[in-house]
Amino acid sequence: MQKLGLNEIRERYLSFFESKGHLRLPSFPLVPQNDPSILLINAGMTPLKPYFTGKEVPPRKRITTCQKCIRTPDIERVGKTARHGTFFEMLGNFSFGDYFKREATAWAWEFVTQDLKLPVDRLWVSIYKEDDEAFEIWTKEVGVAPDRIVRMGKEDNFWEHGTGPCGPCSEIYFDRGEEAGCGDPNCAVGCDCDRFVEFWNLVFTQFDKDEQGNYNRLPNPNIDTGMGLERLAAIMQGVNSLFEVDTVKNIMEHVSKVAGVKYKEDPKKDISLRVITDHIRSTTFMVSDGILPSNEGRGYVLRRLLRRAARHGKLLGIEKPFLYEVAETVINESKEAYPELEEKREYIKKVIKVEEERFDETIDQGLNILNQYIAELKEANQKILSGDKAFRLYDTYGFPIDLTREILAEQGMGIDEEGFNHEMNEQRERARAARQEADSAAWGNDVFSKMDRNISTQFTGYFQFASISRVLAIIKGNTEVDKASKGEQVTILLDQTPFYGESGGQVGDTGVLESNNVKIRVLDCKKQGEGRFLHICEIESGEVSKNDEVKAVIDLERRKAISRNHTATHLLQKALRNVLGDHVAQSGSQVAPDRLRFDFSHYSAMTKEEIDKVEREVNRVVLDSLPIEAKEMPIEEAKKMGATALFGEKYGSIVRLVKMGDYSLELCGGSHLTSTSQVGAFKIISEGGVAAGVRRIEAVTGLEALDYFANKEKALEEVAVILKSSSSDIVKKAEALVNELKTSQKEVENLRNKLVRSSADDILSKAVHVKGIKVVTARMDELDMDGLRNMGDTLRNKLGSGVVALATGNEGKVNFVVMATKDVVAKGIHAGNIIKEVAKTAGGGGGGRPDMAQAGGKDVSKIDEALNKVIGLIEQQIK
Known part of the structure; x- marks a missing residue:
């Protein structure tokens, strides 16, 4: 059996099916396009769903792809076994009402036995138990021995998801030999052990399941096949897991080098090596497809994978950001098949590095909360952290559960594992229910799906x-x-x-x-x-x-305004790339008659100078009056010309290219002007962030830009009247007023400090002793929160040893500060616990460290009652 590299297997497969009349399409992005039913593409057929349902017409009836996929249901098992991973590539060949079982089975067998030269005596086939047609074709036409075919039930060999297209399937297995099996004399295809590996699934979509559960025969049945590339590579390379496949192994070797450890020397470290290797593959591809870390949706999946990998890096003793360096190897191993990795190399590394650095901050935040939980357990004489608190640390703050276990164990404590697992299962059920509901909706029928497909405009x-x-x-x-x-x-x-x-x-x-x-x-x-x-x-x-x-x-005037803004978005994107760098990519846009909105990838706020530079460049191109041409051509020709395409957008074989002089070249189906000069004027009115690593520019053009300038001029004149100045002298007048205000504020601050110093001695003279601890309480409504903290610091320093509790009430808002010196903290005083009870009395809440805490409240009338509780709370803590 020949030993082939993963990249060579991918190319062989795609070339084989091209020779059978299939159109090779590049992998679709991991972000589903117009499909709300899933967060991430999880199978080769998923992005082709509109072709199977008839909602869209495929570019050809025969298609072949290698689709990058992410699956995360078993994320907790990744690393613990050598089989589980979140990222994989799915090879597939598809027929949309063209060929069916005969061709699909014949070509599958030809590819594995003649092209890959897998030994026939180690191959097995499974079919749906009622699919006699498939049995006849496999045995009498393809030539597979009847005793090498296994019939299986609906659960294993029938593909369906709610209503809609479905059908039986047939799988091809590879026998890895008795040494890889479980030892059971009845071990056979379908056993859960590692002997029989299913690597290719051929789905025969021949039915349409209706709401009543009837399976209606499709007039034009489809073929949908899926083969795991890494799984096939493991078979071809004679290795036991995906982590030993050549391209994946090279990534792991990079991790091993950074960590200074070797694979298969320490089982515990092997888990960390596998976690990091798998997760950096997933995250590198996710970032290249425009996904950014966040606290929800697919951004949360990315953040979770990155942080889990970073955490395992720390377990291996890696204290610095390193994942962005390992991403280099991921890119190098796959850039030929996925050129977007090379195009976005620096951007991918930047996103990953920033998230690694943020994780260090998260670790610190999580530790503070966990330490607070530990203090509460000690105070209550308990040793088990509740499952809901452990889950909150994990889910809300991204604090790894294994780290929580480790730190608790050092304190002789543990976790309510049953409670934690209950919370995890509840979350999974909610997510599963949401996915199923959305998936059903995605495959649902409406009036348009029932309409004659020939009706078009x-x-x-x-x-x-x-x-x-x-x-x-x-x-x-x-x-x-x-x-x-x-x-x-x-x-x-x-x-x-x-x-x-x-x-x-x-x-x-x-x-x-x-x-x-x-x-x-x-x-x-x-x-x-x-x-x-x-x-x-x-x-x-x-x-x-x-x-x-x-x-x-x-409405022609409205269309002209829209076209001005659409043309301006093309000019804006080019100017942004020139000023900020080639990592800038469009993340979204809206072109309306009154303004344009443009979202783009960039990891920091634009400076005033950068905004001015971009705005000036766009206006310069407008004044250059460049001709705008739009023409249709084959997509390959457009790409050769260097056209910018929206990554993830579905393009047909013929595309529309919009060219603006020699400045901008983009694939676009929108409406445009005939000359850049028709934009009139371009003005950026705002720049801000909409998500981690995504910025948004809003701008106006043409008459809207003139209105914008006119409104600014009017506002300037109104301000000049208020300041009793002319428009030309307004800046000098404003500067004079600001300086005057600063002088007044300094005088007020000096007077306030004198007041604080004089009142501090008066407050200290009223200190009381509680079990040998000096306690000072005071209400100071004349201070804001900053002033209250400063007064607290002053009193604590002058007190030397003791507790200070202060409150202020202004405009219906209550603030509390409690501070304690280090020596009384050692005696059992905890400012955070004191303030929690104090604030509760005034209808608020808060907490903090043993030596300093602050809180808010809602009921000003309860301030004195709240402060009066301080003495009793201190007495309880000393007990």
């Missing part, structure tokens, strides 16, 4: 702003109707339209549909993947019927 609106069109369909609610009349809100499909359908960040056109019999106001226009344009309408007069002819006219 020709868009004529790039250069024509009116057309004579025929009404193909009228939708009211979720029902297709034959006619509609005045006052009704409907969705209308036309055979051709000048209305741009909302897509690519550009809003839809508005306008009218009219004839002698009817006038219809078009409120919006949306585009469906099937090439249908949905005109969202309100009928103002008359009646419209299916097959009527209407004149479709867009």
